[in-house]
Amino acid sequence: MATVTLDHVSKRFGEFLAVDDFSLEVTEGELLVLLGPSGCGKTTTLRMIAGFTDASAGAVRIRERDVTQDPPYRRNIGVVFQNYALFPHLTVFENVAFGLRRRRTSEAEIAKRVERSLSLVKLDELAQRLPRQLSGGQQQRVAVARALVIEPDVLLLDEPLSNLDAKLRHDVRQEMRRLQQLLKITTIMVTHDQDEAMSMGDRLVVIDHGRIQQIGTPQDLYRTPRNPFVAAFIGQANFIEGRPERDGSLFVTRSGLSIACAGCAPEARTVMIRPEAIELLDAPAPGANVFPATVEVVTYLGSASELILRLTSSETVIVTKPASAAEPRHWAPGQNLYIRVDPASAVGIAPM
Numbered sequence: 001m002a003t004v005t006l007d008h009v010s011k012r013f014g015e016f017l018a019v020d021d022f023s024l025e026v027t028e029g030e031l032l033v034l035l036g037p038s039g040c041g042k043t044t045t046l047r048m049i050a051g052f053t054d055a056s057a058g059a060v061r062i063r064e065r066d067v068t069q070d071p072p073y074r075r076n077i078g079v080v081f082q083n084y085a086l087f088p089h090l091t092v093f094e095n096v097a098f099g100l101r102r103r104r105t106s107e108a109e110i111a112k113r114v115e116r117s118l119s120l121v122k123l124d125e126l127a128q129r130l131p132r133q134l135s136g137g138q139q140q141r142v143a144v145a146r147a148l149v150i151e152p153d154v155l156l157l158d159e160p161l162s163n164l165d166a167k168l169r170h171d172v173r174q175e176m177r178r179l180q181q182l183l184k185i186t187t188i189m190v191t192h193d194q195d196e197a198m199s200m201g202d203r204l205v206v207i208d209h210g211r212i213q214q215i216g217t218p219q220d221l222y223r224t225p226r227n228p229f230v231a232a233f234i235g236q237a238n239f240i241e242g243r244p245e246r247d248g249s250l251f252v253t254r255s256g257l258s259i260a261c262a263g264c265a266p267e268a269r270t271v272m273i274r275p276e277a278i279e280l281l282d283a284p285a286p287g288a289n290v291f292p293a294t295v296e297v298v299t300y301l302g303s304a305s306e307l308i309l310r311l312t313s314s315e316t317v318i319v320t321k322p323a324s325a326a327e328p329r330h331w332a333p334g335q336n337l338y339i340r341v342d343p344a345s346a347v348g349i350a351p352m
């Protein structure tokens with residue numbers, strides 16, 4: 001178990017600043033997710049923590065100890081990188097056993113731990129195959145098993161599940177999370193997939209262009225994104241431009257619609273409303289933020305329906321409604337109805 005600290009860490013490649021002044025602390029047993037678009041600096045950050053890339057500035061600490069100058073093998077870190085190279089001449093079993101053999105673990109213990117790791121990633125049956133006899137997703141799972149088997153202080157995972165189909169990905173993700181929590185392995189995981197980030201991360205770090213945009217729990221980031229980039233990157237959202245009035249209790253959109261807002265900062269220029277926060281009503285109702293609207297598009301998604309509505313003030317909004325077995329609802333294009341937004345769900349966001 002260990003904490004990991006980045007203290008003003010930067011990485012330059014020539015003139016290019018790939019990682020710009022990262023400071024963060026991963027607490028013991030926490031699963032921290034790095035999330036951001038391609039090229040934003042996620043892999044570079046992991047490589048500096050693992051010791052495969054030198055930081056240009058700043059310090060990396062593991063368990064309060066400065067490891068910035070330490071080689072990778074002195075850091076007791078399990079890694080699964082994007083190019084999860086396996087040893088081609090070793091069987092799946094021996095690939096996973098490799099780290100244990102180096103640690104002079106007993107044969108009985110090796111057999112037990114390798115089996116447990118392989119069953120975790122659902123590969124018990126393939127223990128005697130060579131990597132070239134496996135699919136890409138299977139190789140990736142061997143890499144996950146190999147990183148977990150040594151029970152490292154810190155686990156670094158770079159898109160570890162990217163080659164798996166949706167069903168397997170969901171299962172392996174849950175199993176990994178269970179084991180990570182059981183063994184309390186401090187974990188930093190990179191993913192592009194926001195569902196994966198939200199469902200696995202204790203906290204998320206949203207990165208863009210080598211800069212940390214926001215760090216917080218999935219709930220923090222979803223409910224109160226600090227800027228439009230974070231808001232758009234985490235979940236779906238409606239954004240309507242305008243300006244706050246009356247000390248932030250009202251947000252007036254460009255088309256002149258006044259939306260009651262529980263507290264829009266004076267610098268807010270966008271109001272964000274999540275699709276599930278919009279209520280649909282058949283008739284007008286008293287109270288704040290009830291607006292007439294017309295259904296334009298209805299998309300059935302299985303567990304929910306997604307509607308695109310046009311307000312009479314001309315804005316369009318996306319609304320999602322979970323399917324209800326008890327009360328199935330059917331919406332049709334052209335239908336007139338009313339929307340209602342709780343002022344607490346209208347979140348003012350300042351420009352970046």
Ligand SMILES: Nc1ncnc2c1ncn2[C@@H]1O[C@H](COP(=O)(O)OP(=O)(O)OP(=O)(O)O)[C@@H](O)[C@H]1O
Pocket residue numbers: 013018036037038039040041042043044045082
């Ligand atoms: N060795 C290198 N030399 C020069 N530039 C590099 C080097 N490694 C990475 N970069 C650049 O640094 C930036 C960050 O790269 P990094 O691999 O950390 O991105 P990433 O967030 O992991 O992206 P992806 O999601 O595509 O894996 C990119 O613009 C990349 O081109």
Ligand SMILES: [Mg+2]
Pocket residue numbers: 042043044082158
């Ligand atoms: Mg990467």
